[in-house]
Each structure stands twice: as C-alpha cells, then as structure tokens.
C-alpha cells in the first residue's frame with residue numbers, strides 16, 4: 424500500500440469502480456467462460472478473506488488490479504470460508520441504494536415468486552411452497568465493494584435444488600433477478616449451481632426481516648454484496664445478458680472481484 428495515501432482516506436467506491444472497469448475490459452472473453460469469484464480473486468491477491476485485516480488487504484489489492492488478471496485461473500468448485508456462529512457480526516449492517524426507512528414492504532400472504540425463461544415449470548411459488556423445500560444454513564462473510572464486510576447466518580434452500588425443481592435449462596448462461604425495490608441483477612450459471620449459493624428465507628434463524636430482504640435473498644458467499652439480490656420477486660433463466668442495477672453503472676458483472 425502507498426503509505427503517503429492511505430486507502431481509508433480515499434473514496435473506495437470510486438477506486439473500486441475504476442478497478443473493476445479495468446478488470447472487466449482486457450479480459451472480457453476470459454471472464455465470459457470463467458467467472459471471477461471471491462475465492463479466485465483471493466488466490467490472485469494472496470489474501471485469505473478470513474478476517475477483517477485480510478479483507479482490508481484484499482480490497483486494497485483489488486483496487487490496484489489491472490490486466491495482471493489475464494493469467495487468472497478459476498476453480499468453480501472452490502468454497503468460500505464458513506465461520507462459527509460466535510463470529511457473527513452483531514448487528515449485521517444494512518445496505519441498499521436507499522436508506523433503511525425506504526425498505527420495501529412485501530406482503531408474504533399474497534406473495535408469489537415468478538419463475539420464467541428457460542425453465543420447464545413456470546408456476547409461481549407461494550412462500551409456503553418455498554419453505555417446504557429442503558433447508559440448510561451457513562455462516563459466511565458478506566463483502567461489500569464499498570469497503571466493509573460482515574459475517575452473517577443465512578438459511579434457505581440450495582439454489583441448484585430450486586433450479587432442478589423448476590426444470591431449469593442449466594446449459595443456459597444466466598439467471599436474472601427482479602426485486603421489489605427496482606433492483607435487479609444477474610449471475611452466471613456456474614455460480615447459480617455453486618453448492619454454497621442459497622435461496623435464503625431466514626437470517627440468524629429468524630424469518631428474513633424486511634431490511635435484509637424479505638421475502639428472500641439470494642446469498643452467494645463467492646460474490647460481492649451487490650450481486651446478492653434482496654426482495655426477489657421474479658427470476659428467470661436466459662441466454663440474453665440481463666445486466667444489473669450496479670452492473671449497468673460500471674460495476675464488474677461477475678462481481679466476485
């Protein structure tokens with residue numbers, strides 16, 4: 424790190440936005456085949472992402488990225504670290520593109536998850552049906568591109584399980600998400616099928632509170648925070664690049680960066 428210009432005093436969001444732009448361009452073709460994940464990037468930067476200091480070093484290294492990344496190798500089976508429940512960050516931070524007083528209120532009783540695109544079964548899902556899917560939970564670190572990270576516990580169903588139930592064409596390239604607050608994002612199919620990618624309905628053992636994304640959040644510990652959509656209303660499988668709220672403003676689409 425450049426000692427005369429400590430990173431903490433710089434606008435991290437802008438630095439990272441520039442960095443991910445650079446990241447995105449020279450290697451786009453490579454990324455199209457091999458999605459960047461946090462695990463992969465941590466290998467490249469030599470940071471373990473297991474504690475606050477290493478996440479800090481990682482974000483600094485990512486902010487200095489350039490086309491070095493062309494030599495990148497990504498292992499889609501790599502797992503993100505998991506943590507003991509005693510390490511959960513309390514209170515877990517809230518973040519969105521608006522303040523906490525504007526969190527969307529979704530009525531669970533009326534709610535139906537829309538499923539579309541390249542899937543065999545497009546019937547909408549009630550919350551009761553979703554809660555009846557096999558459930559698991561994991562304690563993982565959420566890393567926001569704005570320069571903070573926090574450990575939380577999310578519970579839900581493996582997203583791969585859900586995709587199989589709806590008869591998704593898993594040879595398709597993308598899964599796109601639309602949210603109750605006009606947020607949207609999309610992920611690559613290998614990440615959708617990653618064993619740690621969960622469609623979550625609980626936070627810390629309780630029904631997902633509105634601020635953390637009721638009725639559901641897609642939780643991917645291998646991706647940066649902004650790739651993890653809250654308040655999911657609709658999802659669809661597609662070969663047409665769907666973009667995303669931040670992605671369309673210049674953030675790296677793979678968001679594992």
Ligand SMILES: Nc1nc2c(c(=O)[nH]1)N[C@H]1C(S)=C(S)[C@@H](COP(=O)(O)O)O[C@H]1N2
Nearest residue numbers: 516517518519520567602606648649651653
């Ligand atoms: N629907 C929706 N999902 C979203 C966002 C948002 O503004 N709207 N913000 C993203 C960002 S940048 C982060 S860091 C996390 C924050 O999740 P949290 O409030 O549970 O910490 O949600 C992500 N998913």
Ligand SMILES: [Mo]
Nearest residue numbers: 567568648649
């Ligand atoms: Mo974020």
